[in-house]
Amino acid sequence: MSSTITIRNLLPDTDLVCFLVCSLFTKEECDNLLNSERKASFQKAISNYPTYYRNNDRLVIDDSQLSAYLFDKIKSHLPDHIENWTLAELNTRLRFCKYNANQYFHRHLDGIHYVSTTKQSKLTFMIYLNNAEEFEGGRTVFYKTKDSTDIWASYVPQQGDVMIFDHNLWHEGEEVTNGEKFVLRSDILYTKELEENSKEPFSGHLGYIWKILMFDNETLLSAGRDKTIHVWNMNGESRQTLRGHQNSILCMEKMNERTFISGSRDKQMKIWKRNDNRMFELISSFSVHSATVLSICKVTKGFFASSAADNSIKIVNLNGQIQHELIEHTNWVWQVVKLHDDYLASCSEDQTIKVWNYKNDKCIRTFYDHCSVICLMYDQMTNTLVSGNFQGEIMVRELSSDFNEIQTKKLDGHNGIVRTILKLNETLLASGGEDNKVKIWNIQSGICVQEFQHDNFVQALELTNDGKLLSASYDGTIKVWKI
Template identity: 25%
Template structure:
């Protein structure tokens, strides 16, 4: 537009308005920047007008200028501005404004090159030195007296836009310049910006300011102090901390050690499933410990163990319950095991039944024994059974076929054990023992017999009943007979190449299976030995007896380390969990002992009837007595719940990670009661 856009009188009024404006913090009259600030008040107020009527009237005395724009230095008598509104490019309006400084307020030397300032809808401001000076043809009002000479305005101009730079100012550069201002100037600038904001936009801004005023407690602390603080949190609080702020979440995610700490504080121990999850291609060490697994895996490992515990101890929903009768309705169930998604049971009738753990349907019936089956072991797809008929039978679980029959014992086979090759320490190095799997059977004929475990592709061996004793020992799967006990062999337990046996002759013997050697003979009980356990890592043997005691033996020294007394009737059941020994007795009590010191930790009273079944793990114990099935907390000894109460008797109980199965008698009928703690019809 023409430079005569304003009349001479209007120019005079503008200069009067600039000289008489009253900003929030007026500068001293001698401050040369004051006049420049007043010029800017006018420029920006004019640029913000959004319609033609705003170009016709310029109430500069009422305008408010943001602090960030009050430092522009104007060194020419005429400045040209261009205003860009939200309109299209055709509607862009341009006007020229001549600002005449007072003689005593600005430098007396000739004016420099005129500067053009473009205001583009509050987005950016730039200054370009490409506009020629516009002649000063406007009236100049008289200037007031100034007592002292004023300091010339710097040629650098505004701190936000250098005269030597031609590129536009971005929001980022404005923010950087703002940060370089003194603290009090920053405060004043921010306050003035707030004053110019609409009320509706101030509310979210104030909420963000409130967040910025909050102090981060963790970001400024040393790492070891943060670890100490977070170590006191339980894991629900720990997870809540991660939701507070992204920085806190990053801190939480970096503290993988915390989940190991929670894992150990909860009394959990890594197992083979955990190892296979962390190192699927690496063989496990001989005996797994928590320190064998790296911290990075403990979040998922802890999650698995914790959820398993919660499902059993305090489930969100009750476990599903399946009850169905077994076919031998009038016979006692002598053995029960959960094998994958199957339930295997044997009975006094001599039959072995395989049921679906999901539906209860009978999937297979293994028949061949002529009398009751009292000992069963499962290894992979192979089942081995021992019977009152003095024989051992080997079965294919998938097909239900009997593939091998071993004869040789002259009395009831009371116990069985399958010893597979294990990684163990021998003379300071890791070895695998034995070289192949073995079957060991204990009998009332006072002997133990060792047999080769038939592999899947080995030839069948099904001798007739008329085969003589001499022919029995020509069995290609027969290895040798272990002799030494003088009474019935009641119980056996082994690991790797070592097996311990307990007998009614009051003694325990330790054998090396591959050679048949008796390594030691342990005496000390005064009545029949009823149960034995072999603890391979510590090389201990634990035995219980009809003499009401439990003994802990060191197999290295052959010495009795502890005699555990407290039960008032025969001790019939033993279970080792981590460093705890659990014993069950006919006196209706379950006792927990410290295996290292031999001290009694707690007693759980089952209230009537001897303890018939007992099984425990890192967080629970399941026991049966007096027609009831009970669930206990192993850490506190508290009775958590009754799983069953409406039965005449309970013969066998077994549980895995997800299910608990009990063989019971109700109204002279045998039933299987299946409790699914993982979820209805779940498969693992």
């Protein structure tokens, strides 16, 4: 028995696409999609993502045939154009999601899937594979903004319905409190023609940029979710693209005039060296961590510290040999920075900042915050440690020579997680956050003196030798600011 297909617009008071195609798939089709083999293959949310975000089980498959079949069913209901983008196809990556009791997918925006600079996803595609009678909770809920408390629209899953919505809509998969909920999600891809001469400087990354690094006065490196490192001149022209990592690259650090290191979600670190023709070559790869490498900092000539999602910090030489291990954090160590002499500091998802003497593997101080500490910056001149946290606060800790807290000041910070902090000069500090802003602060007065805007999270900052500020964002761009 088949019921009639109907369209239900969920958010009539916005121009953004958000509608249901009800009863597009029959019960048999849903049961076929969720066959017993697939049902047995779901994987737990692994430590690749913080659990505050999502903890449901998933099964990810790449299936162009199935994707083409699904697209064929939905395509007549989809907008042919979104701005100057034209409907293309369904992403071949299909994600089956399973929510058991106490599982959820907290409020978020769906990420854009980039195929190339002219082909990317615009809309989320989600089939509800079972009925809300089989579980409690588990609605899909939409919100006007990241923080609004009022629900904009909500939907109780019905088997065979398909939800289509714009990637710019905040939404959540509400916690399931009993039973099991199943959905299948993918993305609708759109293409656009590239106009002649429209290439922006530093453009080429597909998706999030995680890190930028001034290698020398004329060379900028950038790395991100597309697993590549781009080498740029200061006009923003691409000089080289470095490949080798198998997953997102989150951090890079310069070791000497010719060498830098990169760290990735593939758990590896790679050493790259510039040859006499000024081209970078991969020298070696090693993995000393059992999870994503989150940050790297040079400790001394030939030695660096790396922090990771395995909760540890390791001091490693350029042959990849571990010299010291600092293990006291109880959750991801987001960043490690060098202090003076034999001291390092680190900040963690476990809500602490720790100061270490790495030579004897000892933690000598712990500062407690009230939420995850995401980024850290040390200013040797004033012996000050500046940290940014999950709630958008920036703490400026003035320390004594033996790292006791003398005075701590709180800056207003960001309306969202603080992602990065950079010292600009004696008086100014820059920060970037999940409110998509770059903020410039006067350290003494604590006042924000300038603000710049991106289209998505600001993840990394750098200073050019002629005093301009570079900011890199999840929006895939690197922007240059005069300060």
